[in-house]
Structures are given as structure tokens and as C-alpha cells.
Amino acid sequence: MxxxxxxxxxxxxxxxxxxxxxxxxxxxxxxxxxxxxxxxxxxxxxxxxxxxxxxxxxxxxxxxxxxxxxxxxxxxxxxxxxxxxxxxxxxxxxxxxxxxxxxxNPEQSLKAYPRMAFQLTIQGGVEMKYRIVEKEAFNIVGVKYEVEMVDEILTPAYEEMLTAISDKTMKELASLSDKEPYGIVHASVNYEEDEKGRATFNQYIGAVMTKEVLGAYSSLEVPSLLWAIFEVDGEWTQVEEQWQRIYSEWLPSSSYELAEGPEILASQDQKSEIWICIKKK
Incomplete structure (x- = not known):
């Protein structure tokens, strides 16, 4: 509240x-x-x-x-x-x-964008499984994209980013995952906005690994942070719904606030985890 x-x-x-x-x-x-x-x-x-x-x-x-x-x-x-x-x-x-x-002109139709107000709503009492964990620094190695968002549209779109990575590369990255969060991870970092409403951020698609990997991969160094980690079962639609619930339901009613750092989605064996970095209010 x-x-x-x-x-x-x-x-x-x-x-x-x-x-x-x-x-x-x-x-x-x-x-x-x-x-x-x-x-x-x-x-x-x-x-x-x-x-x-x-x-x-x-x-x-x-x-x-x-x-x-x-x-x-x-x-x-x-x-x-x-x-x-x-x-x-x-x-x-x-x-x-x-x-x-x-x-x-009195007959000319115009648009109106109403003033916003934020409210905490209770919807169905659906459980959210999460844990709070402090993690030491780790590296994410994989493919890096420079992403732009204008009028709520991402360029490139997630589908374009994923399809541009070959199955061979995805399997190689998944096989190199040897540290939590396990599996293929999607990490968004360096979020910025300009005065014209254009948002940009870096998107890494890869894996967390301790091995030194040679090749054309990019590496993201993630510092030691406190994380709220949420479990998600289901397809991408359920992941999106859970992500929205974290920010609209869990965060407002918790004793935490966002800390600056990556937002991570990790997927393995048909299960997903959403990682957001937090700090005490």
C-alpha cells in the first residue's frame, strides 16, 4: 500500500x-x-x-x-x-x-487518454510460490541483442530474437548451464528511457556457467544481489501473467522494492523461474 x-x-x-x-x-x-x-x-x-x-x-x-x-x-x-x-x-x-x-471544429473527433491511478486488487487468491535468496556474482554467456521499445512494440520482437538463434546454439548453451539459474536464461538489463517515450535495453539469451567459453558469445556480469525468485508452470501466457502479478500484487504488498539490476527468466524442463532483484524498503 x-x-x-x-x-x-x-x-x-x-x-x-x-x-x-x-x-x-x-x-x-x-x-x-x-x-x-x-x-x-x-x-x-x-x-x-x-x-x-x-x-x-x-x-x-x-x-x-x-x-x-x-x-x-x-x-x-x-x-x-x-x-x-x-x-x-x-x-x-x-x-x-x-x-x-x-x-x-465541434464535429471533429479527438482522442482522450485518461489520467491513471494505481490500485491494489485482489483477484482469485491464486498462490504465488517464491523464495528470497542472496546470490553471489555470476556470469550469463550467450547472444546479446540491443532492443528498442516504441509504442509498446519491441524491435526486434522476442520471436525474431529466438528464431535467429540456431537449435545447435541453443542446445550448446543449455548443455553449458552449470549454475543457478539453470537452463536457458533471458536477461534484460540497462533499461533506459528518453524524453520521447522510447525505451531501450540489452537482452541476453544464454546460460549461467562457470566454464570459460570461447567463441562469439557475449557475457553479462551480474553482481551479488538479493533476488525474489518466482516459480511458474505453463506456457508463455502463464509467464506473462505471473510477471504482471509480481509487480501489481506481490511487490506493492511486500516489504521490498526493486533494486537496479537484471530481470531474468530461466527455463528448464517445462518449468520457468522469474528472477527480480530487490532490496528492503
């Missing part, structure tokens, strides 16, 4: 400052967490980056102002963070499907 209160305080601050400067460090401070923690948590819970959320909210209230007032387009553009009418017009048309001038 403490985390949810902080997240909603952060959203209130954003709402109060849509027509001014929004300092993401201050936003994170309102949520009682680091800027990295807030950006990652917001993206995982909402499905969009915080920068994209702010952009959509600003374009929503800008459209209302265009319809309800006689203010000049250039004044509204500057008010909501655009340095030129052209930049505002492009963004406005991309979101609403109409230019700012057409938006004044």
Missing part, C-alpha cells in the same frame, strides 16, 4: 504540472524511490513509459483547451512543452488524427 500511495502521489504531481516543467527526479521522489526504479516500475505496471504517458496526457488536455478556448495554437504548443507550432502539430496529428486547427 505504501508503494501504491507513492505512485499515485507521483501521478498527482505530473497532473499538476502538465503545463509546466516536469522533473522526473521529483516524480520519483514523490514515489519514494529512485528515478530508475520509478521508470521501470511504471512501465511494467502500465505498459507504457512515463515519458509517453506524460506526452499523451499533455496532448489530451491541449485538445480540450483548443476546443474550449480561443487561445492561439502557438501559445498552447509552448504551454505544453513544444518549442514550435510545427512540432506540436506533428505530435497532435499523430495522436488525434487531426491538426490543431481542425480540432476546433
Amino acid at each position: 505504501y508503494m501504491l500511495k507513492g505512485m499515485n502521489e507521483a501521478l498527482h504531481y505530473i497532473e499538476e504540472n502538465l503545463d509546466g516543467k516536469i522533473d522526473l527526479k521529483e516524480v520519483a521522489k514523490r514515489a519514494f524511490c529512485s528515478e530508475y526504479h520509478f521508470k521501470r516500475l511504471f512501465s511494467l505496471l502500465s505498459g507504457i513509459t512515463i515519458s509517453e504517458y506524460i506526452r499523451r496526457r499533455r496532448l489530451t488536455v491541449a485538445a480540450l483547451e483548443l476546443k474550449d478556448t480561443s487561445a492561439r495554437v502557438i501559445d498552447i504548443a509552448i504551454k505544453y512543452g513544444y518549442h514550435s507550432p510545427d512540432a506540436f502539430s506533428r505530435a497532435f496529428q499523430g495522436f488525434h488524427g487531426a491538426t490543431p486547427s481542425l480540432a476546433r
Whole structure:
């Protein structure tokens, strides 16, 4: 509940400052967490980056102002963070499907992106099997991808990343796994967002191993961290559902918060584990 209160305080601050400067460090401070923690948590819970959320909210209230007032387009553009009418017009048309001038027409349809609020919901009382473990440093060796996410779409997509790795390579990596988390692991690290709502991160698909492996593989050094490890039975759909539940149900009601570090999915023998690094609040 403490985390949810902080997240909603952060959203209130954003709402109060849509027509001014929004300092993401201050936003994170309102949520009682680091800027990295807030950006990652917001993206995982909402499905969009915080920068994209702010952009959509600003374009929503800008459209209302265009319809309800006689203010000049250039004044509204500057008010909501655009340095030129052209930049505002492009963004406005991309979101609403109409230019700012057409938006004044009473018959013109526009989009609205409502203000968000975070809530803790109880859904079915489904058990979550997890353990809290402090692990010494380890290495993940495998194939590395530079991944970009724009408008909730990953480039390259996970399917493209996986199909690009040959069966021979996957079997070789799986056979080299000799340390927990066992099996093929998918590790996401170095998550960043820019002001335009574009998110980037590095994706490693490989295995945790103690052997020195020669060849064209990349290596990710994971420092000693405290981990919450969740067991998952089932296909990818169940994995996605469990991942969402971790951030929307388990984390808000726990005494932990996210720590900066990799997010890991490990799969072996039709079973999966989700590893997230945490720290005490």
C-alpha cells in the first residue's frame, strides 16, 4: 500500500504540472524511490513509459483547451512543452488524427487518454510460490541483442530474437548451464528511457556457467544481489501473467522494492523461474 500511495502521489504531481516543467527526479521522489526504479516500475505496471504517458496526457488536455478556448495554437504548443507550432502539430496529428486547427471544429473527433491511478486488487487468491535468496556474482554467456521499445512494440520482437538463434546454439548453451539459474536464461538489463517515450535495453539469451567459453558469445556480469525468485508452470501466457502479478500484487504488498539490476527468466524442463532483484524498503 505504501508503494501504491507513492505512485499515485507521483501521478498527482505530473497532473499538476502538465503545463509546466516536469522533473522526473521529483516524480520519483514523490514515489519514494529512485528515478530508475520509478521508470521501470511504471512501465511494467502500465505498459507504457512515463515519458509517453506524460506526452499523451499533455496532448489530451491541449485538445480540450483548443476546443474550449480561443487561445492561439502557438501559445498552447509552448504551454505544453513544444518549442514550435510545427512540432506540436506533428505530435497532435499523430495522436488525434487531426491538426490543431481542425480540432476546433465541434464535429471533429479527438482522442482522450485518461489520467491513471494505481490500485491494489485482489483477484482469485491464486498462490504465488517464491523464495528470497542472496546470490553471489555470476556470469550469463550467450547472444546479446540491443532492443528498442516504441509504442509498446519491441524491435526486434522476442520471436525474431529466438528464431535467429540456431537449435545447435541453443542446445550448446543449455548443455553449458552449470549454475543457478539453470537452463536457458533471458536477461534484460540497462533499461533506459528518453524524453520521447522510447525505451531501450540489452537482452541476453544464454546460460549461467562457470566454464570459460570461447567463441562469439557475449557475457553479462551480474553482481551479488538479493533476488525474489518466482516459480511458474505453463506456457508463455502463464509467464506473462505471473510477471504482471509480481509487480501489481506481490511487490506493492511486500516489504521490498526493486533494486537496479537484471530481470531474468530461466527455463528448464517445462518449468520457468522469474528472477527480480530487490532490496528492503
